[in-house]
Amino acid sequence: MTQNKIRWGILATGGIAATFTADLQTLDDAEVVAVGSRTLGAAQAFADKHGIPRAHGSWAELAADPEVDIVYVATPHSAHHAAAALCLDAGKAVLCEKPLTLDAAQAEDLCRRAEAAGVFFMEAMWTRTVPAVLRMVELVRAGAIGTPRLVTADFSVSFTGSPEHRMRNPELGGGALLDLGVYPLAISQLVFGTPSVVQAVATLTPESVDDTTAVTLVHPGGGVSALTCSISADGTWSATVAGSEGRIEFGRGFTSPSGFSVFRGDTLVERVEAPFLAGGMVHEAIEAQRCLRAELQQSPLAPWSETLAVMRTMDAVREQVGVRYPA
Structure with missing residues (x-):
């Protein structure tokens, strides 16, 4: 340009x-x-x-x-x-x-x-470009919490809408996984990379899209991710990255964070603030x-290989829980 x-x-x-x-x-x-x-x-x-x-x-x-x-x-x-x-x-x-x-x-x-x-x-x-998330990745890779072992993340909202709404309509790719679950999966992918094992369970809506989904991922090297998403539950909407020597906690609204806390046991080691601009x-x-x-x-923050890896994980989840789209 x-x-x-x-x-x-x-x-x-x-x-x-x-x-x-x-x-x-x-x-x-x-x-x-x-x-x-x-x-x-x-x-x-x-x-x-x-x-x-x-x-x-x-x-x-x-x-x-x-x-x-x-x-x-x-x-x-x-x-x-x-x-x-x-x-x-x-x-x-x-x-x-x-x-x-x-x-x-x-x-x-x-x-x-x-x-x-x-x-x-x-x-x-945006999870891949938000400064707080980028700083989290830097700290994890620098060993701030030791060896990362566990990612837990939930993005669940109690949604009330008609069957025609895009969140519930299979014609529009509805369901919790593609709209909400992609965020916990992005955090997991950033920390651990592509999983070697994908296990998932879900309840489906009357329209046959996933209402509430739980995904467990096992990663090469022994890391585990426990991820949930729902369009009918008022969940924690939070994420934690736990390592052998500490953990990083994003509070509610982890998908749009302006910072996070680093803990060792019950001790707050550091509060990291990072800008979350405009919307x-x-x-x-x-x-x-x-x-x-x-x-x-390609963006080095969101290369095609990483996007495709998350898409393949979501494919595996949908196959296991039985969600199919008309397209």
């Missing part, structure tokens, strides 16, 4: 698209120049609300916009593959909302398309822009 500002296009017009757009607009070196939707009316309404100069009535028009450097894909899970593939094939860099796709096969296909097009591509998993999505935008300016195809 040679221009002063990175020019963004927003694909889709829902709540997460609005949050990301607001975060982008806090950056001096970013500019939201276009939005695309399946209808011109929806795109124009979003553009008017957020002060975006151009509205496109189709994804293809957004992908073809010569003034757009990178597209943020903000559709429901089930449309990630189609939307991202369209943009990548058009030669556009893409930041695609998590989970990258419904399954690993779709994710692998997108990585191949990005490689063939020679463009930047990244999953918008939090700004961190992944900053990383994407850094990579664009460095002419990278």
Whole structure:
């Protein structure tokens, strides 16, 4: 990128698209120049609300916009593959909302398309770019808690919504795992890497997506992860990384942390504070822009191999608990 500002296009017009757009607009070196939707009316309404100069009535028009450097894909899970593939094939860099796709096969296909097009591509998993999480990884690798042995993490919320809502609708990739469980899995992957054993149990909703899921992972070297997610339970929404000589605790809201505590036994050794800027999505935008300016195809914070590893773990979980999507 040679221009002063990175020019963004927003694909889709829902709540997460609005949050990301607001975060982008806090950056001096970013500019939201276009939005695309399946209808011109929806795109124009979003553009008017957020002060975006151009509205496109189709994804293809957004992908073809010569003034757009990178597209943020903000559709429901089930449309990630189609939307991202369209943009990548058009030669556009893409930041695609998590989970990258419904399954690993779709994710692998997108990585191949990005490689063939020679463009930047990244999953918008903010956990991998938030400063507090990055600092946690640094401390663990430096031996601050000894040898890491156990990751425990829960992301459970008591959700009340209709069967048509994306959280419950199998047509939209609903269920706890893809929407919430991906965050505990991201922490586990950052600490231990890819598991050698995946064991999972779940209860399903009447729509046959997972309501409450428990996942146990065993990792090479002996580490274990115990992870839970639910769309019907008011859980702890917390994460702990425990080692042979101490532990790191993220309080409630570990998915958007501004810091964490380091303990040895009952003793608080250190409280680490790290900025969590704007709505939090700004961190992944900053990383994407850094990579664009460095002419990278992959972010070292969220390389394709790591994204694919988590997708394969989720595939294994869904196979064991019996969740299938129409797509």
